[in-house]
Amino acid sequence: MLVPKITTLLNHSLTIKQLKQLHGLILIHGLNHFDRSLIHNLITSKSNHSQTINHYLRSILHHSKHPDVDSTTSAMRYLCKHGEFHEAFGLYVRLQRSRLLVSTFAVASALKACGRIGDGNGGIMVHGQVFRYGFCGDVYVETGLVGFYVKVGDMESARKVFDEMSERNVVSWNTMIDGYLRSGDLSMAEGLFFGMGNKDVVSWNSMVSGYLRRGDMEKALRLFEEMPERKQSSWNAMISGYVECEKVDLARKFYDSMPQRNSISCITMIGGYSKCGDVVSARELFSEMGMKDHLLYNAMIACYTKNGRPKEALQLFDEMLKLNVHVDKMTLAAVISACSQLGDLSFGSWIHEIYMKQIRISMDDHLLTALIDLYAKCGSIDKAFDLFHNLHKKDVVAYTAMILGCGINGKEHVAIKLFDEMMESKIRPNLVTFSGLLTALSHVGMVEESYHCFNSMKRYGLVPTPDHYSLMVEILGRAGRLEEAHNLIKSMPMLPHSGVWGALLLACSTHNNVELGEIAAKHCFELEADSSGYGSLLANIYASVGRWEDAKRLRKSIHEKGLVKVPGSSWMDHVHDMT
DNA sequence: AAAAATGGTT
Numbered sequence: 001m002l003v004p005k006i007t008t009l010l011n012h013s014l015t016i017k018q019l020k021q022l023h024g025l026i027l028i029h030g031l032n033h034f035d036r037s038l039i040h041n042l043i044t045s046k047s048n049h050s051q052t053i054n055h056y057l058r059s060i061l062h063h064s065k066h067p068d069v070d071s072t073t074s075a076m077r078y079l080c081k082h083g084e085f086h087e088a089f090g091l092y093v094r095l096q097r098s099r100l101l102v103s104t105f106a107v108a109s110a111l112k113a114c115g116r117i118g119d120g121n122g123g124i125m126v127h128g129q130v131f132r133y134g135f136c137g138d139v140y141v142e143t144g145l146v147g148f149y150v151k152v153g154d155m156e157s158a159r160k161v162f163d164e165m166s167e168r169n170v171v172s173w174n175t176m177i178d179g180y181l182r183s184g185d186l187s188m189a190e191g192l193f194f195g196m197g198n199k200d201v202v203s204w205n206s207m208v209s210g211y212l213r214r215g216d217m218e219k220a221l222r223l224f225e226e227m228p229e230r231k232q233s234s235w236n237a238m239i240s241g242y243v244e245c246e247k248v249d250l251a252r253k254f255y256d257s258m259p260q261r262n263s264i265s266c267i268t269m270i271g272g273y274s275k276c277g278d279v280v281s282a283r284e285l286f287s288e289m290g291m292k293d294h295l296l297y298n299a300m301i302a303c304y305t306k307n308g309r310p311k312e313a314l315q316l317f318d319e320m321l322k323l324n325v326h327v328d329k330m331t332l333a334a335v336i337s338a339c340s341q342l343g344d345l346s347f348g349s350w351i352h353e354i355y356m357k358q359i360r361i362s363m364d365d366h367l368l369t370a371l372i373d374l375y376a377k378c379g380s381i382d383k384a385f386d387l388f389h390n391l392h393k394k395d396v397v398a399y400t401a402m403i404l405g406c407g408i409n410g411k412e413h414v415a416i417k418l419f420d421e422m423m424e425s426k427i428r429p430n431l432v433t434f435s436g437l438l439t440a441l442s443h444v445g446m447v448e449e450s451y452h453c454f455n456s457m458k459r460y461g462l463v464p465t466p467d468h469y470s471l472m473v474e475i476l477g478r479a480g481r482l483e484e485a486h487n488l489i490k491s492m493p494m495l496p497h498s499g500v501w502g503a504l505l506l507a508c509s510t511h512n513n514v515e516l517g518e519i520a521a522k523h524c525f526e527l528e529a530d531s532s533g534y535g536s537l538l539a540n541i542y543a544s545v546g547r548w549e550d551a552k553r554l555r556k557s558i559h560e561k562g563l564v565k566v567p568g569s570s571w572m573d574h575v576h577d578m579t
Numbered sequence: 580a581a582a583a584a585t586g587g588t589t
Contacts, residue, residue: 108580298586404589
């Protein structure tokens with residue numbers, strides 16, 4: 001009597017609450033065979049509380065004793081669609097372990113998940129199973145394999161699978177073209193693009209943005225005009241291509257002239273303005289949009305945090321909460337970053353400990369990295385380390401956050417150890433990594449180590465920025481090696497900013513070096529008004545070597561002229577005369 | 580059924 005009732009009910013579209021009640025009944029009566037339709041109903045549910053669904057889905061699958069291939073597969077597809085790639089791959093592994101014969105669908109989803117989380121070994125394992133199960137002839141599976149190898153950057157294997165495919169479709173071709181474009185191999189991409197038969201909008205779009213990424217405006221424009229049909233996504237591809245090669249104004253031209261904008265067009269533009277630091281224009285576009293979805297909010301909040309405006313980011317987050325706008329992982333990643341910029345541990349850990357559980361957002365590596373940075377900056381280095389060990393995959397950004405965190409928490413040797421560990425894992429450091437490492441080294445005064453570190457940047461194809469020089473000057477200066485510091489500045493291929501000379505000046509003041517101090521102060525004033533008290537530093541040097549008259553004159557001059565840079569002012573002349 | 584746009588480090 002109960003069974004037909006449940007069957008009828010499950011054929012209807014139900015709310016989460018109703019489904020939970022029904023699930024209770026199913027569990028009590030041990031009617032496990034209903035799990036399938038329960039899951040199906042859940043996945044096709046119109047409800048937009050995707051986080052709640054994710055959570056519930058996992059708990060049903062976890063509790064059912066005999067996982068069923070079809071429902072697990074649809075759950076995997078659902079999880080992939082909602083960005084829960086670890087969960088999706090986890091289900092695949094579970095399926096494997098239960099020795100059930102997986103389907104081609106499950107394999108395709110598993111490959112997608114592995115590609116997205118960068119799980120190279122996982123994907124290669126699935127590739128092996130593809131042979132074992134004889135799925136080699138399946139277009140979806142093989143396209144999935146091509147996609148996986150493209151994502152992990154292994155174009156050779158991608159090509160090998162592609163070449164051996166018995167049957168190819170548009171998606172297989174497009175995936176290969178996209179892969180070549182991303183790996184910078186334009187001619188291979190062109191070869192495929194012009195050689196393929198049935199191009200669709202995606203093929204045209206990726207080729208157009210591929211040209212733009214390389215800065216080839218003419219070819220991109222020509223292709224754009226040749227396109228048989230221009231969809232919104234094609235215009236958006238132009239915008240994002242211009243944004244990627246830092247041509248925001250041209251991107252804006254296309255934005256203004258496209259027949260119909262959607263929220264992605266606006267998000268892309270906001271990203272472009274964010275990149276070049278034009279927060280005002282970004283906000284203008286944001287405000288102009290009538291209907292604002294959560295993605296638009298995410299883009300604007302990220303723009304604020306990336307440009308060092310955490311307060312505004314949190315204000316906007318507040319607005320989201322008030323207007324009941326959907327909050328997702330991307331929102332929280334940016335908000336947590338805003339918290340660490342402000343040093344606001346209480347709000348940040350509220351998000352971590354309470355809010356995330358409340359709205360059922362599961363942890364991922366990006367969120368963990370943001371939290372690692374938060375706890376480290378707020379002095380909870382042990383907590384940061386705990387989270388660091390929870391990462392699925394430790395990448396450059398995670399290592400960098402942790403190295404810097406150790407550096408500012410008096411664990412310089414751990415920072416160095418982490419860097420070595422990173423090298424062993426063959427993870428390529430970037431400019432920020434070296435900033436963090438040099439910051440750590442500057443605290444322990446290991447000059448030779450610092451030189452080694454600084455010089456090794458070139459080996460990774462990295463050009464030190466003025467900030468890196470600044471750190472080196474600080475390290476050399478602290479060790480009293482002022483001449484060396486000065487020579488390093490003179491060797492700089494770019495114009496040193498005031499921070500570099502400022503670091504030298506500071507070192508001169510602790511080591512009472514008048515000669516170099518004057519040179520450094522002169523440069524500081526040429527580059528910037530005396531907002532950082534450079535004049536007083538120099539005056540202190542004079543005083544410390546007993547040149548009371550010079551010190552007095554300088555102090556008087558600062559006092560009279562204020563802290564503003566005045567070209568040709570008396571004390572500037574004085575400094576010029578002396579050097 | 581398939582691919583792709585936003586998030587984390589100075």
